[in-house]
Amino acid sequence: MGATKKNLFTQAQNDLADLAKSLGHPARIAILQEMIKSKECITGNLVQELGLAQATISQHLRALKEQDIICGTIEGVSVSYCINPEKWNSIKNLFNQLFDQHPICQDRDCC
Amino acid sequence: MGATKKNLFTQAQNDLADLAKSLGHPARIAILQEMIKSKECITGNLVQELGLAQATISQHLRALKEQDIICGTIEGVSVSYCINPEKWNSIKNLFNQLFDQHPICQDRDCC
DNA sequence: TTATTTAATCGTAATATTGCGATTAAATGG
DNA sequence: CCATTTAATCGCAATATTACGATTAAATAA
Numbered sequence: 001m002g003a004t005k006k007n008l009f010t011q012a013q014n015d016l017a018d019l020a021k022s023l024g025h026p027a028r029i030a031i032l033q034e035m036i037k038s039k040e041c042i043t044g045n046l047v048q049e050l051g052l053a054q055a056t057i058s059q060h061l062r063a064l065k066e067q068d069i070i071c072g073t074i075e076g077v078s079v080s081y082c083i084n085p086e087k088w089n090s091i092k093n094l095f096n097q098l099f100d101q102h103p104i105c106q107d108r109d110c111c
Numbered sequence: 112m113g114a115t116k117k118n119l120f121t122q123a124q125n126d127l128a129d130l131a132k133s134l135g136h137p138a139r140i141a142i143l144q145e146m147i148k149s150k151e152c153i154t155g156n157l158v159q160e161l162g163l164a165q166a167t168i169s170q171h172l173r174a175l176k177e178q179d180i181i182c183g184t185i186e187g188v189s190v191s192y193c194i195n196p197e198k199w200n201s202i203k204n205l206f207n208q209l210f211d212q213h214p215i216c217q218d219r220d221c222c
Numbered sequence: 223t224t225a226t227t228t229a230a231t232c233g234t235a236a237t238a239t240t241g242c243g244a245t246t247a248a249a250t251g252g
Numbered sequence: 253c254c255a256t257t258t259a260a261t262c263g264c265a266a267t268a269t270t271a272c273g274a275t276t277a278a279a280t281a282a
Contacts, residue, residue: 001271002237008162009137013144017137024132025240026120029209033124036212044258051119053242058260060240071222077249077258084222085215092210098140099203101147104196110152111182111195112241113267136270155228164272169230171270188228188279 016098019091022067027052027060032083035070041082043072127209130202133178138163138171143194146181152193154183 006014022028030050035041043061047054061081064070069088072081117125133139141161146152154172158165172192175181180199183192 001235002269004136004138004238004270005163006137009141013137013140017135017140020131020140021135023209024128024135025115026117026124026128027115027240029124029128029131030120032209033212036214047259052116052240054259055243055261056241059242062260063239072259074249077251077256079259082222083213085213086222088210088213089215092207095206095210096203098134098143099199099206101144102194102196102199103147104200110184110191110193111197112265113239115240115268138270158229163270165229166231166273167271170272173230174269183229185229185279188226188281190229 016094019067019069019094022063022069025060025063027056028064031057031060031064032069035081035083041080042078043081044078127205130178130180130205133174133180136171136174138167139175142168142171142175143180146192146194152191153189154192155189 009017023032027050031046034046034049038045043057046061047057050057052060061070061072065072067087068084069091070081070083072079074080120128134143138161142157145157145160149156154168157172158168161168163171172181172183176183178198179195180202181192181194183190185191
């Protein structure tokens with residue numbers, strides 16, 4: 001045991017959970033915000049900015065890459081990453097699809 | 112090592128990451144969708160519906176409770192859970208705040 | 223009172239994640 | 253060619269998560 005039982009859930013549920021999981025670490029949130037902020041999408045700075053080891057940053061970048069949230073282009077000896085705009089938009093839509101399923105009911109609140 | 116270095120990040124980054132993490136499991140996505148679908152917020156059904164053990168469901172419910180995403184009221188011998196509408200709304204806003212930071216740039220796409 | 227039902231919690235095993243030093247690979251600069 | 257720079261990957265240790273059987277606690281039904 002210990003492994004997620006993905007077979008019990010729909011593809012959509014697993015996909016959304018995987019996306020949420022990839023946002024579920026402050027370093028990855030910070031990386032994405034940094035990429036949004038800096039127009040040049042330079043990543044060498046991330047190690048400096050975030051204070052995590054180079055190997056750790058690289059690992060987080062891979063997690064985001066595997067979800068197709070970011071991609072990188074080689075620029076000389078370094079690599080420039082940035083957010084995949086189409087994916088970003090689709091993530092936003094998927095999350096809002098979940099959020100908007102809930103009919104903010106004023107009348108019958110149990111919380 | 113192995114523990115997230117939360118001290119390197121802002122409160123907002125850690126909070127958003129924690130929220131994302133709590134959505135980062137298909138069972139918890141399924142639980143939330145079930146709560147949205149069923150008007151009565153009955154939870155005993157969840158064990159039946161999802162096919163996970165009772166202890167496991169209870170653990171996922173606790174994770175959502177700890178983030179204040181859901182809360183439960185005792186109804187006789189069983190417990191009725193539902194989504195916290197205010198929190199739900201604030202989560203939606205927090206995520207969209209992140210999503211909308213990105214200026215969907217058509218001109219300079221590296222992906 | 224004593225069963226029964228329901229869900230939380232405990233304890234534990236399996237697996238995943240996080241973090242980093244060390245190494246590797248690839249490109250640049252001399 | 254060789255040194256340097258940059259980032260990916262490897263290997264490992266520490267920690268977290270997932271899952272579930274067993275137990276517990278609380279409410280109901282008899």
